Amino acid sequence: MRLFAHTAVAVSLSLSATAQAASDAVPDTLAQRLTACTSCHARKDPQGVPGTDRYFPRIAGKPAGYLYNQLINFREGRRQYPLMTYMVDHLPDAYLHDIADYFSNEHLPYPPPAASDAAPAVLERGRQLATKGDATLKVPACMACHGERLTGVAPAIPGLAGLPRDYINAQFGAWRNKTRKAQAPDCMAAIAARLSLADVAAVSSWLAAQPVPPDASPATSIARPLPLACGSMPEAAR
Numbered sequence: 089m090r091l092f093a094h095t096a097v098a099v100s101l102s103l104s105a106t107a108q109a110a111s112d113a114v115p116d117t118l119a120q121r122l123t124a125c126t127s128c129h130a131r132k133d134p135q136g137v138p139g140t141d142r143y144f145p146r147i148a149g150k151p152a153g154y155l156y157n158q159l160i161n162f163r164e165g166r167r168q169y170p171l172m173t174y175m176v177d178h179l180p181d182a183y184l185h186d187i188a189d190y191f192s193n194e195h196l197p198y199p200p201p202a203a204s205d206a207a208p209a210v211l212e213r214g215r216q217l218a219t220k221g222d223a224t225l226k227v228p229a230c231m232a233c234h235g236e237r238l239t240g241v242a243p244a245i246p247g248l249a250g251l252p253r254d255y256i257n258a259q260f261g262a263w264r265n266k267t268r269k270a271q272a273p274d275c276m277a278a279i280a281a282r283l284s285l286a287d288v289a290a291v292s293s294w295l296a297a298q299p300v301p302p303d304a305s306p307a308t309s310i311a312r313p314l315p316l317a318c319g320s321m322p323e324a325a326r
Contacts (some may be wrong), residue, residue, distance in 0.1 A: 105184045105296040114220075115304070118186060118187075118190055119190070122187065122190060122191075124175065125147070125175075125187070125191070128144045129144055129191075130147075130148055131194060131236060143252060144224045144255065145251055145252070145255050146198070146250055146251075147191045148194040148195060148196045149190060149191075149194065149196070149247075149305065150190045150191065150192060150240060150246050150247060151243050151244055151245065152185075152189050152191075152242075153239070153242070153243030153244065153304045154186070154240065154243075155187070156184055156185055156187075156188035157244055157320050159184040159187065159188065159191070160181075161269070161270060163176045163177060163179070167262075167266065167268050167269070168262070168267045188245050195305070199302040200248045200299060201250075201296060201297050201298060201299055204293055204294075204296065204297040206289075206290070210286075210290045210293055210294075211297065212244045213252065213286075213287065214290035214292070215294050216236070217230065217283075217291045218231060218248075218291055221315075223224065225282045225283065225287075227279055227284060227314065229315075230291070230295070232314070232315045233245055233305040233315065233316075233318070233321075234246070234248050234276070235247070235306065237301050237304075237307070239301060239304045239305065239306050239307065240306035240307070241308075241309070241310045242308050243258050244311070244320050244321045245306070245321050247300060247304065248295050249300045249301065250304070253292045256288075256291075256292035257288060257289065257295065260283070260292070261288075263276055263277045263280035264280045268317075270319060270320050271319030272319045273316075273317045273318065273319050274318075274319060275316040280307030292311060
């Protein structure tokens with residue numbers, strides 16, 4: 089009788105442990121698989137509100153075509169960041185489309201921009217470059233391609249609103265050093281080569297200081313032709 093009691097207890101504990109393990113199982117969903125992405129690209133404060141990292145960009149709400157192009161660029165070596173290359177190196181195109189579509193449909197609130205420590209003259213130069221460009225340098229306004237609200241243009245032009253200053257500076261440096269490339273013709277590489285380091289600092293400071301519109305969805309159209317030929321947004325995509 090005592091043996092039966094011990095056996096019953098053991099079976100009960102085993103069943104309980106099995107049930108607990110089942111309830112603790114990680115769901116096999118796309119959202120769960122992409123926690124590796126959100127650990128860097130969608131950091132949140134203790135209240136669960138997404139914050140702004142000093143280096144990693146927000147990818148939620150970016151145009152799906154842009155996100156897909158960047159995943160392809162990492163996989164094919166046009167962009168250099170070992171962790172990203174490792175993550176996408178063996179993923180097929182269809183799965184990269186799924187990832188891009190998932191994040192393009194995710195819309196998270198932005199925190200207010202941090203106060204800028206740049207001098208007023210620097211911010212004014214940045215504003216001029218972003219809104220009007222510089223004809224002498226043959227540099228078009230950021231708004232001419234990235235949209236009047238700087239929230240990007242579907243299907244493949246990213247938004248600049250809400251990007252960290254350090255990230256913008258780093259990407260300009262990568263284009264200047266030819267460690268970041270895009271589909272030819274690489275319009276951003278041409279622009280980066282025409283801007284001085286002071287101009288890069290000015291435009292990154294101004295962009296990072298701008299509040300993000302409440303509706304940060306990318307625009308659905310833009311004036312054609314673009315100021316520069318751009319392989320990632322060809323004229324055939326109009």
